[in-house]
Amino acid sequence: xxSVTQLGSHVSVSEGALVLxxxxxxxxVPPYLFWYVQYPNQGLQLLLKYTSAATLVKGINGFxxxxxxxxxxxxxxxxxxxxxxxxxxxxxxxxxxxxxxxIIFGSGTRLSIRP
Amino acid sequence: GAVVSQHPSWVICKSGTSVKIECRSLDFQAxxxxxxxxxxxxxxxxxxxxxxxxxxxxxxxxxxxxxxxxHASLTLSTLTVTSAHPEDSSFYICSSGKWGRGxxxxYTFGSGTRLTVV
Numbered sequence: 158x159x160s161v162t163q164l165g166s167h168v169s170v171s172e173g174a175l176v177l178x179x180x181x182x183x184x185x186v187p188p189y190l191f192w193y194v195q196y197p198n199q200g201l202q203l204l205l206k207y208t209s210a211a212t213l214v215k216g217i218n219g220f221x222x223x224x225x226x227x228x229x230x231x232x233x234x235x236x237x238x239x240x241x242x243x244x245x246x247x248x249x250x251x252x253x254x255x256x257x258x259x260i261i262f263g264s265g266t267r268l269s270i271r272p
Numbered sequence: 273g274a275v276v277s278q279h280p281s282w283v284i285c286k287s288g289t290s291v292k293i294e295c296r297s298l299d300f301q302a303x304x305x306x307x308x309x310x311x312x313x314x315x316x317x318x319x320x321x322x323x324x325x326x327x328x329x330x331x332x333x334x335x336x337x338x339x340x341x342x343h344a345s346l347t348l349s350t351l352t353v354t355s356a357h358p359e360d361s362s363f364y365i366c367s368s369g370k371w372g373r374g375x376x377x378x379y380t381f382g383s384g385t386r387l388t389v390v
Contacts, residue, residue: 191378191379193381200278200365202381203378251379256303256304257304257323258369259306259321260369260379262315262316263315264314
């Protein structure tokens with residue numbers, strides 16, 4: 158079964174600094190990988206997704222992630238953090254290629270931004 | 273496109289009563305709906321997968337008789353928490369996948385329902 162591991166339950170960076178949130182997937186190449194953001198008491202919003210079309214994926218709000226097969230990683234980055242980026246971030250993997258495929262979430266990383 | 277509307281956003285109920293949560297796909301046909309539960313500061317845990325016109329598939333450890341799922345149409349799936357108890361208090365989120373070529377696919381999530389049982 159597919160799985161993802163997020164290293165670091167809490168990351169704190171200064172405003173304007175680089176954001177790096179780590180995600181590693183299970184050894185088998187996953188169908189699709191996702192990064193979602195969740196603000197308090199809200200649902201999840203898709204930041205970006207990996208579909209095998211390109212290893213460097215650009216998403217919304219200036220985020221991007223790079224799929225590295227050799228490292229089984231899909232880390233999320235943003236060059237310059239904004240206060241509005243403070244939220245919970247989830248890496249996720251689908252178990253298949255259809256809309257009926259389950260999506261499995263990592264444990265989440267809470268991002269805090271220091272003024 | 274691919275919007276899932278979830279209601280209510282929050283609900284407070286007395287212990288022993290039942291609560292129904294609705295998720296509607298507004299601009300696509302949701303053949304499959306996933307139901308998640310999220311405790312504070314934790315990740316989303318899949319409870320069950322519902323398919324239109326058939327019985328839901330529950331994850332291990334989820335009580336089928338407590339969490340009743342109905343997916344009677346391609347645009348509506350409901351989760352009913354029966355005989356709710358304080359330990360059922362949680363954030364419930366639904367999700368459905370819209371698939372297509374290229375960038376036109378993915379999972380979309382409802383806005384969540386905060387259930388508090390008193």
